[in-house]
Every structure is written in C-alpha cells, then in structure tokens.
Amino acid sequence: MIIGVPKEIKSNENRVALTPAGTLEFSKRGHKVYVQHTAGDGSGFSDSDYVDAGAQILPTIEDVYAAAEMIIKVKEPIESEYKLIKPNQLLFTYFHFASYEPLTKAMISSDSICLAYETVESADRSLPLLIPMSEVAGRMAIQQGAKYLEKPQHGRGVLLGGVPGVPPAKVLVLGGGIVGTQAAKMAAGLGAQVTILDVNLKRLRYLSDVMPANVTTMYSNELTIRRLVKNHDLIVGAVLIPGAKAPNLITREMLKDMRPGTVIVDVAVDQGGCIETCRPTTHDNPTYIIDDVVHYCVANMPGAVPYTSTIALTNATLPYAIQLAEKGWQKACRENAELKLGLNIVHGKIVYKGVADAFNLPYQDVSTIL
Numbered sequence: 609m610i611i612g613v614p615k616e617i618k619s620n621e622n623r624v625a626l627t628p629a630g631t632l633e634f635s636k637r638g639h640k641v642y643v644q645h646t647a648g649d650g651s652g653f654s655d656s657d658y659v660d661a662g663a664q665i666l667p668t669i670e671d672v673y674a675a676a677e678m679i680i681k682v683k684e685p686i687e688s689e690y691k692l693i694k695p696n697q698l699l700f701t702y703f704h705f706a707s708y709e710p711l712t713k714a715m716i717s718s719d720s721i722c723l724a725y726e727t728v729e730s731a732d733r734s735l736p737l738l739i740p741m742s743e744v745a746g747r748m749a750i751q752q753g754a755k756y757l758e759k760p761q762h763g764r765g766v767l768l769g770g771v772p773g774v775p776p777a778k779v780l781v782l783g784g785g786i787v788g789t790q791a792a793k794m795a796a797g798l799g800a801q802v803t804i805l806d807v808n809l810k811r812l813r814y815l816s817d818v819m820p821a822n823v824t825t826m827y828s829n830e831l832t833i834r835r836l837v838k839n840h841d842l843i844v845g846a847v848l849i850p851g852a853k854a855p856n857l858i859t860r861e862m863l864k865d866m867r868p869g870t871v872i873v874d875v876a877v878d879q880g881g882c883i884e885t886c887r888p889t890t891h892d893n894p895t896y897i898i899d900d901v902v903h904y905c906v907a908n909m910p911g912a913v914p915y916t917s918t919i920a921l922t923n924a925t926l927p928y929a930i931q932l933a934e935k936g937w938q939k940a941c942r943e944n945a946e947l948k949l950g951l952n953i954v955h956g957k958i959v960y961k962g963v964a965d966a967f968n969l970p971y972q973d974v975s976t977i978l
Contacts, residue, residue: 612676635662746790769799
C-alpha cells in the first residue's frame, strides 16, 4: 500500500502521525511511505531521519494526498484539505465528527473512507488510540491550569500545592476516565486537594483504592457539581462519550457561583466540550474570560509537547495501521472488531451512530458496507 504522511497544518499542531521507527516498519513490509517535506520537524524528526527509514520525501501536501492510498494524520482535515481528499482514499486520524458538522458533510461529499482513532474500541470498552493522547492531555490540564491560576494570567493567584501554613488549591475533576485519572494524579502529586467525580461506582471504587489521600472521589450529579464549583480553584472537564458530543455538566449560570479567577480547563472541547461556555481555542490564543472565570479550551493540547505525543501516538496507532496496509481496510475491519468500530463515514454514508445522531443525519449499519 502507498501511505501518505502530510504535515499537520492546524494552528500550532507540531505533532506528526508517524515516526521514523514506524516508517521503517512499513518499509520493511514492502509498503511505500511518502512524507511531506518538514512534516516531522516540529516533533524533532528530520527529513533525513525518514529517508534513512525508507520513506520518500514529497515537497507539498498536494503531492502527498495525490500519491497516497492511505493518509495517516494526527488531526482532522481542515477546510483547505477537503478538496485534496480523493474518492476511495482511506483517512486514518482523529476526526471528532460529532463536534463539527461542516467536517462531517465535507467527508460525506469526499466519497472517502474515514476511520477515526477516537472510536476504535477494545472489547473492554477502552479506546486504545485515544488513551495515549488522553494521558498527555490529562497531565497537561493541570500543568496549564496551575499556570493560569497565577495572577498575571488573571487567575486567583493561588499556588496549586500551597506552602507550609497556607492551604493548597482545590481541584475539581469532572470524569474519572483516562483524562480525569491522569489530571487527578498530576494535581495530587503537586500537593493540591483534589475531588474527582464520576457516575460509575465501579470506577470510583477503583480510583478510591489507587489514588493518594489528598484525592476524594464523589458520585457526580448536578446538585453536587453546583455545590463544588463554588469553592474550587481549578476545574477540569474530562468527560467523553465515544464518537458523540460531550454533555454540558457546567452551565453558563453556574459561572456566577464561581469565585473570580477560577480556572476551567475543558479537555473535552474537541468533542464539543462538557462546559457550556467553552469553545475551542488555540495555543496562540488559549484563554478567554467569561464572568471573571478563565477558560482554557485548546482543542489539541498534546500538540504543545509534540516529541512525547508523537511517539506515544505512533506506539498506539502503528499496529492498526499495519493491519490496514497489509489487508486493505475492508478485510482488516471485517477481521478486527476494534478497527470496525473506527469506521465513521464510508463512501458518503455515516456508519457510526453517534455521528449520525449528533446532526440528525441518516445512519447505515457498518456491516452492510463490509
């Protein structure tokens, strides 16, 4: 198969979808890999690193899309890329369709095959291609939240871990999945007083067992959230419904109960956000303020640490990408139920129910496609 790796062009997206080590795995199996010139620079991988691993460097993004049968990316195609996508071309990347209707309709029109990292799902309901970036984003949520709690950033002027004689900050984490767990672990490690909410009692029992003493677990409901937002300094939104829009757990009205300088970090923003007032921001302009509450809503947080993120992502995606290259997408998805669940749009048909439901569009069972 011919694999194309374009340079990411979303604002401040420095990750690349494939490392030189991953390129070598394709090359030694007889597949061709075309990498766009400087695609790996932001992650610390030079063109010569890819050439040494067996890739061929192409000068432009147009050349990569034109040559490739399978495009491997990090982020969803943006508007300037829509016209480059060919019928029957396989795109393997993060899409988060349910949060953006124009992208969904563009991919329907493209007649391509869209296989989304975020809906590839294991038998235990875990999301193996979302986990590594969720781990990065969860830890970064605390790193960024701690910075924006500083007064020059319009925060409350609170040190996350406090000092002897001064209490630490209070951190509220909405969701006990991968993002929430990593955020709670990071905040607790810095000495904050952490409360983590979830609706899954089994998960809460697990977290109660493994978290340090400065982490409290609580069952999530609206009344509890309304009470807790009044006295917490940093709030992390970490709620995910695979392939569907995240629910709004914090409403605009609740902001009025928060103290001035409270910081919100909504990691779920690329799936629509779990906080009503959140909208996607960029690394160039990461925050905005509503009702004296600082909102940090960068949709590609792991892009700020691209070396770590790129290696972690390739470690997870490569085994699946090799299956797609070796067998073709149809056979690979028939034989691997995890990959089958990754199919979102195929030849103009929405085959993932969460995406169809998000925009009230027709849904077709993926089995009829395969």
